[in-house]
Amino acid sequence: MIDLLAIGSSGVRAYQAALAQTGDNVANADTVGYARRSLKLATGPAGAGTPLSRDTAGGSGVVAGDIVRAGDALKTNAARVASGDHARFAARSDWLGRLQAVVTGSNLDSRIGGFFDAGTDLAAAPTSAAARTIFLDRADQAASAFRDADEKLAGLGKDIATATSSTVDEVNAITSALARVNDELRRTQAGGSAANSLLDNRDSLLAELADRVRISVTEAPRGIVTVQIGAGGAAAILVPGKGDAVRIGVRDGASGAELILDPTHSATAIRLPASGSLSGLIEAGRQVASAAQAVNLLASRFATGVNAWHTLGTDALGDAGTRLFATQSLAVTPGKANAGSASVDLQIADGAVPDPTGYRLLRDASGWTLSRNDGGASVTGPGAMTLDGISVQPGTGARDGDSYALDVRNGAAGITLRPVGPERLAVAARFISDAGAANTGDARLVLDTDVSAAAFAAAPPYTVTITGAGSATIADAAGTVLAALVLDGSRMIGAGFGFTLTGTPATGDSFRILASAAGSSDNGNIRTLARLRDSQGAGGTLESSLDASTAGIASRLAESDRLAASSLAIKDDTARAADAVSGIDLDHEAAELTRLQMAYRANAQVIAAARDLFDAILGIAR
Amino acid sequence: MTQINTRAAHTAAVARMSDLSAQLDVVQGQIATGRRVTLPSDDPVAFTRAAVLHRAQAASDASQRSIDAGARRLTATDTALEGISNLVQRARELALQGANGTLSADDRGIIATELREIQASFVSLADSRGSDGERLFGGAAADRPAYAADSNGVIRWSGAGKAPPVPLGDTSVASGVEGPDAFGTTDPATNREDIFATLANLSKALAEPDPDLRDAAMAASIGQIDGHVTRLADSRAAAGARLARLETESERLSKGKLATETDLSKLESLDLTEAIPRLQRLMVVLQATQASFAKLTSLSLWDSLR
Numbered sequence: 001m002i003d004l005l006a007i008g009s010s011g012v013r014a015y016q017a018a019l020a021q022t023g024d025n026v027a028n029a030d031t032v033g034y035a036r037r038s039l040k041l042a043t044g045p046a047g048a049g050t051p052l053s054r055d056t057a058g059g060s061g062v063v064a065g066d067i068v069r070a071g072d073a074l075k076t077n078a079a080r081v082a083s084g085d086h087a088r089f090a091a092r093s094d095w096l097g098r099l100q101a102v103v104t105g106s107n108l109d110s111r112i113g114g115f116f117d118a119g120t121d122l123a124a125a126p127t128s129a130a131a132r133t134i135f136l137d138r139a140d141q142a143a144s145a146f147r148d149a150d151e152k153l154a155g156l157g158k159d160i161a162t163a164t165s166s167t168v169d170e171v172n173a174i175t176s177a178l179a180r181v182n183d184e185l186r187r188t189q190a191g192g193s194a195a196n197s198l199l200d201n202r203d204s205l206l207a208e209l210a211d212r213v214r215i216s217v218t219e220a221p222r223g224i225v226t227v228q229i230g231a232g233g234a235a236a237i238l239v240p241g242k243g244d245a246v247r248i249g250v251r252d253g254a255s256g257a258e259l260i261l262d263p264t265h266s267a268t269a270i271r272l273p274a275s276g277s278l279s280g281l282i283e284a285g286r287q288v289a290s291a292a293q294a295v296n297l298l299a300s301r302f303a304t305g306v307n308a309w310h311t312l313g314t315d316a317l318g319d320a321g322t323r324l325f326a327t328q329s330l331a332v333t334p335g336k337a338n339a340g341s342a343s344v345d346l347q348i349a350d351g352a353v354p355d356p357t358g359y360r361l362l363r364d365a366s367g368w369t370l371s372r373n374d375g376g377a378s379v380t381g382p383g384a385m386t387l388d389g390i391s392v393q394p395g396t397g398a399r400d401g402d403s404y405a406l407d408v409r410n411g412a413a414g415i416t417l418r419p420v421g422p423e424r425l426a427v428a429a430r431f432i433s434d435a436g437a438a439n440t441g442d443a444r445l446v447l448d449t450d451v452s453a454a455a456f457a458a459a460p461p462y463t464v465t466i467t468g469a470g471s472a473t474i475a476d477a478a479g480t481v482l483a484a485l486v487l488d489g490s491r492m493i494g495a496g497f498g499f500t501l502t503g504t505p506a507t508g509d510s511f512r513i514l515a516s517a518a519g520s521s522d523n524g525n526i527r528t529l530a531r532l533r534d535s536q537g538a539g540g541t542l543e544s545s546l547d548a549s550t551a552g553i554a555s556r557l558a559e560s561d562r563l564a565a566s567s568l569a570i571k572d573d574t575a576r577a578a579d580a581v582s583g584i585d586l587d588h589e590a591a592e593l594t595r596l597q598m599a600y601r602a603n604a605q606v607i608a609a610a611r612d613l614f615d616a617i618l619g620i621a622r
Numbered sequence: 623m624t625q626i627n628t629r630a631a632h633t634a635a636v637a638r639m640s641d642l643s644a645q646l647d648v649v650q651g652q653i654a655t656g657r658r659v660t661l662p663s664d665d666p667v668a669f670t671r672a673a674v675l676h677r678a679q680a681a682s683d684a685s686q687r688s689i690d691a692g693a694r695r696l697t698a699t700d701t702a703l704e705g706i707s708n709l710v711q712r713a714r715e716l717a718l719q720g721a722n723g724t725l726s727a728d729d730r731g732i733i734a735t736e737l738r739e740i741q742a743s744f745v746s747l748a749d750s751r752g753s754d755g756e757r758l759f760g761g762a763a764a765d766r767p768a769y770a771a772d773s774n775g776v777i778r779w780s781g782a783g784k785a786p787p788v789p790l791g792d793t794s795v796a797s798g799v800e801g802p803d804a805f806g807t808t809d810p811a812t813n814r815e816d817i818f819a820t821l822a823n824l825s826k827a828l829a830e831p832d833p834d835l836r837d838a839a840m841a842a843s844i845g846q847i848d849g850h851v852t853r854l855a856d857s858r859a860a861a862g863a864r865l866a867r868l869e870t871e872s873e874r875l876s877k878g879k880l881a882t883e884t885d886l887s888k889l890e891s892l893d894l895t896e897a898i899p900r901l902q903r904l905m906v907v908l909q910a911t912q913a914s915f916a917k918l919t920s921l922s923l924w925d926s927l928r
Contacts, residue, residue, distance in 0.1 A: 030629050100662055113677050117684035124688030126786050127764060128754045432762050432783030437802030438809060514782050519765030521756045523786035530789065543677060551670040554662030561663065572637065576630050583627025590923035 003060075005610040007044075010061030011603030014041055017064040019596045026589050033204035035582040037196060040065035066191030069199055072581045073219060076203065079571070079578040080210035080217075084275035086567040087211040091280030093560035095160055099288055100557050102156055103550050106149035108142075108295070112302065112543055115142040119529040122427060126523040127316075132422035139306070140417040143325060146299040150412035153292040160285040164257060167212055167278045168250050174209045175227065175238050175245035181205065182224045182241060190222050199223045209238075213248075214273035229261075230273050236261050256286035287556065294549040296411030302542055303327045303415050305532045312449045313426025313525030318518035321426025321525070322418070328354055329414040330390065332361075335403040342398035346406070350418055352389025359390065359406035363398045428516040429524025431460070431497045441466070441506035445499055447513065449525075453493035456482040460515040462494065466505040474513075635915045642908040649901045658892045668889045675886050682875050682882070685790075689868050689875070692788035692797035695752045696865045699798050700858060702750040702758060706804070706817070707854045709740050709747070713821060714847045716740075720828050721840040727831075734828045741821045745769070748805060748817075759801040761785055768801050769818065776808065777818040790871050795864050804857040806850060820846040 018039040028034040044060035118131075118138040125131040181202045188195045202223060209215055209227065218226040220241055228235035229248070239245045248270075249263030259282065260267045272279050307323040315321055332344050344361060348354060357373035370387050371378030379385045384393045390406070408414075430449040445464065459476040464485070466472045472485040474494065485492055491500045497513065516522055532542075539545030652658060662669040719725070720733045748759055749767050756764035762783030770780045785798030806816040815823065820843055827839035 097663070104662060109673060109677075110680075113680050117680050120681070120684035120688050120789070123786065123789055124691035125754050127756055428762070434761060434783050434800065437807040438812065438814065512782070517763060517782070520762050520783075521754075521760075521764035521786055522762035522783055527787070527789045527794065544674070547670050547673050550662055550673070551666045554666040554669060557663040558666060572634060576627070576634065579627040579630040580625050583625070583630050585625040586628045587923040588625055590927060594927065 004613065005607060007059060007061035008603050008606030008610055010044055010063065011606060012600060014039075014062045014064045015596050015600040015603060019593065019600060021067060022589055022592050022596060025584050026586065026593075029584040029586055029589075033200050033207070034584070035196075035200060035203070036070040036584050037067045038070065040068050067193060067196060068191075069196050070582045071203075072578065075574070075578040075581060077217060079574040080207055081214070081275065082567065082571040082574040083207065084210040084212075084214055086564065086571040087277040088275045088280040088283075089560050089564035089567050091277040092284050093280075093557060093564045095156075095163075095281065095284035096287060096553065096557040096560055098156060098159075099153075099284070099291060100550075100553050102152040103149070103291060103553055106145050106152060108145045108149050108298075109543065109546055109550070111138075111142045111145035112546070114138045116529065116533045119526055122425075123523040123526045123529075126427045126526065127519070127521045129422055132316075132425050132427070135425060136417070136420065136422060139324060142302070143415045143417050146295065146302070146412040146415050149295050150292065150299070153288060153295060154413075157285065157288045157292065160281055160288060161257070164250050164278065164281045164285060167281060168248055171209065171212050171278065172245070172247045174205050174212070175247075178202065178205050178209070178225065178227060178239045179243070179245040182239065185222050185224050186242075188222075195223070211276060212278050213276040214279070230271065236270055250282070256289050257282050287553065291549060291553060292412075294545075296413075297538070298542060298546055298549075299412035299415050300327065300410065301537055305535065305542075309525070309529055309532050310426050312430065312451070312528070314428045314430050314516040314520065315426045316423040316428075316519060318516065318520075319424075320430065322420065322424070324418060324420060326350070326416045326418050327410060327414050329409045329416065330354055330359070330406045331409050331413070333405045333407065335405070338399070338402040338404075340397050340399035340402045342402065343395040344404050345393040345395070347391045347393075349386075349389035349391070354388060354390055354408050356408055358408050359387070361392055361394070361404040361406060363394070363402045364400050368392075368394055427526045428520040428522035430516060431513055432516055432520070432522050432524065433499070433511055433513045436510040436512070439506065439509040439511075441504050441509045443501050443503035443505035443509060443511075445501055445511040445513070447497055447499045447524075449496065450493060450498040451496060453498050454495055455493045456495055458495035460495075460513065462513040464499075464501075464511040464513065466507050466509045468507055472501075472505075632919070635911075635918075639908065639911055639915070642904060642911060646901065646904050646908065649897060649904060652892045653894070653897055653901065656892055656894075657890050659890045672886060672889045675882050675889070679879060679882050679886075682879050686872060686875050688788055689790075689872050691753075692795065693865060693868045693872075695758065695785070695797045696861050696868070698750065698752050699758045700861045700865070702747050703799065703804060703854060703858045703861065705747050706744060707851070707858065709744050710817065710847060710850050710854060713737065713740050713824065714844065714851065717824055717840060717844050717847060720824075721837065721844065723833060723837070730828045734825055737821065737825050737828065741825070744817060744821060748801065757781070758785075758798055759804065761798075761800045777816075778808070779805075779816075788868065795867050795871075797864070799857045799861055803860075804854060806853055815846050817850050820850060 018041065021037055021039045025036055041062050042065045044063050046060045115135075115138040118135040122128075122131045122135045181198055184198050185195065185202070188198060202225065206215070206217060206225070206227070214230055215238065216228045216231050216235055218228075220226070224241050225239065226237065226241045227239035229238050230236070237246060238248070246262050247264065249260050249267070250257050251260055251263070251267070251269075252258075253269065258269050259272060259278070260269050262268065272282060303325040304327070307325055307327075310321040310324045313321040326348070328348070330346055330348060332346055334344075340363070342363075355372050355374060355376070360371050360373060362369045362371070367380060367382045368385065369378055369380045370385055370390075370392055372387065377387060379387045384391065386392075392406075429447070431447050433445045433447050435443075435445065443466075456474075459482070461477055462474050462482070463476075463479075464472055464474050466487075470487045472487055473481045474483050474485060475481045483494075487501055487505070489500070489502075491498050494513065499513070501511075516524075534541055537545065539548050651660070659665045659668050659672065716733050716737055720730055725733075748769050750758045752758050752764075757766070757768045759779075760766065760768035760781035762785065763781045764785075766780060768779065768781050769777050772778050779801040781801055784796060784800060787794035788797050802816070805818070807814055808816050808819045823839065823846075824843040827836055827843055830836040830839055
């Protein structure tokens with residue numbers, strides 16, 4: 001009777017607790033990281049019939065046991081790995097998409113093409129001022145496209161570096177939080193509500209960590225975890241079961257950024273983890289660096305080629321062509337410890353060649369000092385000063401001790417159009433030739449510019465006269481014979497030019513070789529610009545090597561997109577499998593609620609029955 | 623027992639619908655631009671090929687412009703040569719008239735006056751300019767008159783080199799005719815004369831009072847003029863041949879351009895007959911997904927609990 005009352009009340013208490021747990025499940029139906037809990041019910045303890053513990057005949061009711069967290073360690077781990085895989089490909093595809101936008105957005109391809117096409121237009125109208133101006137403008141556009149591409153790539157590289165270091169910070173924050181959770185778990189009683197919250201917390205942290213780096217998790221009793229970076233027995237430990245987490249960092253390695261363990265104490269490089277957004281970021285960073293390098297190589301090749309071509313011609317004033325592009329510039333970087341806010345204006349004189357080691361500008365009590373980094377030269381002054389053709393003009397607001405680094409930039413960042421006027425474009429070939437009108441043979445003289453040729457002292461114009469079968473002379477304007485020539489079809493050299501005679505000349509035929517004069521409408525030099533366009537170098541022509549590097553980025557991006565899409569599907573599947581175990585199904589909870597409610601009511605009836613029995617007993621006594 | 627996690631099921635259904643919307647957006651964008659490849663990563667191989675073709679197109683446009691410029695120059699040269707031919711023909715008629723012994727000195731004076739006009743017209747035609755102000759007959763030295771009197775007062779060609787050739791791939795076509803080739807050269811040693819000298823000699827012959835000397839000089843001039851007529855005809859034929867070559871090249875370019883355009887549209891263009899059904903299919907699927915989602919989420923055991 002008393003037993004029955006006790007049994008009923010134990011049932012009411014147990015089902016109340018179970019109902020409360022179901023209510024908690026329903027309340028947390030949408031909480032991320034919450035694992036479904038259920039109350040484990042157990043038969044009440046029965047004693048052995050000793051004076052201290054009674055052996056009851058009718059059972060001893062029910063007790064509410066541990067609260068069990070639903071979960072499947074294997075499925076959770078699979079979901080974590082799949083999520084990390086997706087994070088890696090998604091990060092890579094996101095940043096490669098931006099890289100592709102930068103590479104195609106700089107329009108390098110059409111600017112370089114536009115430059116060469118303007119050359120074709122100029123060849124058709126060598127004396128047209130408009131065609132010359134357009135050609136120069138296109139050259140400027142090509143140079144600025146290179147600078148623009150370089151600047152954007154550098155910006156993108158910097159963004160990736162920032163994202164990488166903030167991801168590293170996040171990883172370090174998560175691992176130290178995990179180390180604290182391990183500590184808490186060690187102190188907390190297992191199976192309680194506090195321990196379950198800690199385990200939820202632990203699983204969320206592990207999921208976040210796995211999104212960033214590939215981890216392997218080993219679980220000890222009480223839910224304490226040991227986390228290793230990467231997989232396999234030799235994987236380095238990030239979070240030990242007991243003690244502090246090991247930090248990670250990123251440094252510049254031989255092939256771009258590399259991951260290191262314990263950066264502040266004993267930095268050791270580790271292999272790039274196979275999944276996680278950090279890997280995706282580092283891979284994208286390497287890709288950006290290689291794209292920037294390709295653009296730099298291309299810029300150098302373009303500028304060197306165009307400069308070499310242009311110096312072979314003669315401009316509209318009759319002078320030899322100069323370099324069209326400057327290939328170096330200086331970048332000013334204020335010192336990190338600068339207290340002042342002065343800006344520095346910088347100018348490189350045309351034709352000045354900055355020292356490759358760079359320069360340093362320092363402010364002290366006596367004024368400013370500009371010194372070459374190799375220690376070879378320096379100038380001191382109160383303000384503006386010039387060294388090696390580099391003029392600096394420090395602004396106001398500098399403090400003593402402020403310093404500025406002046407680094408030489410080559411490649412794409414350094415390419416600029418030199419101050420070349422339209423009349424200074426070397427469109428004409430250095431030398432032109434014509435055949436005497438009275439020639440009776442059908443020979444033609446084919447000229448080429450050869451700066452190193454010096455068979456005799458330069459004295460244009462020259463006349464080549466055929467003196468007999470297989471022999472000729474070359475004479476200056478006064479008729480003085482400079483050299484006798486043997487006509488065997490081979491190339492002959494003069495002063496600054498070489499030539500061949502094709503066809504059959506007749507004795508007495510003559511050819512003139514003249515230096516291009518001012519105002520010449522010859523297009524000999526600009527016609528050879530097409531050869532530069534077609535010239536083969538590393539990766540083919542200028543334009544095809546650019547195409548190849550764009551296509552390389554594009555195909556890697558397309559591959560990353562595909563991998564991101566397929567890994568997303570796997571991520572979804574594994575997440576659903578894990579959630580099916582640990583997640584909340586509201587219909588299921590509703591059914592549970594009904595079931596528990598009924599059990600509760602039945603137990604209340606047991607108490608009522610016990611009371612009825614009690615009343616009956618009291619009735620007998622009365 | 624497999625449970626359906628309510629939250630995960632919701633998220634998955636929403637993700638499926640967003641995925642469908644994203645696919646719809648891609649197809650819609652392709653239809654709006656009419657292009658299948660908008661970014662290199664859409665199809666790296668097609669993009670690279672298309673980049674080459676775009677470049678070929680721009681280059682062939684530039685080549686076409688330079689062919690047009692060369693053709694303009696050659697046409698202007700031909701027009702000038704035609705004018706000069708007419709002048710030389712007229713000079714020949716005048717010379718034949720002047721050689722007639724029955725003419726009086728006054729009549730020869732009238733002929734001489736017309737000959738002076740012809741000389742002046744010839745001098746101006748020999749210095750003809752092209753569209754950029756360049757001398758057509760000066761070769762590469764186009765900024766100064768093609769012909770000028772030397773220290774002895776003899777008019778000589780002051781040009782140099784050749785007119786800028788039109789580059790056609792590996793070869794090139796001369797875009798003009800040089801003065802000496804069309805008008806001849808003066809060389810007393812070989813009894814050569816250019817048109818300037820012939821016209822001057824003809825004027826001199828008309829003024830010659832001695833009939834015997836005059837007849838001989840007139841006959842020599844007529845002989846020279848016959849030579850000039852032939853040379854001018856040859857020059858015009860040469861200019862015409864060069865023009866014809868440019869035209870052939872121009873035709874080849876436009877054919878090539880058409881082929882390039884076809885290739886490009888194959889590479890980049892969207893097949894609308896395939897894209898529009900795809901769009902419709904996706905729309906139907908999205909609508910069905912939305913409807914079934916709405917139906918399924920409205921089902922709940924909780925509604926049945928009282």
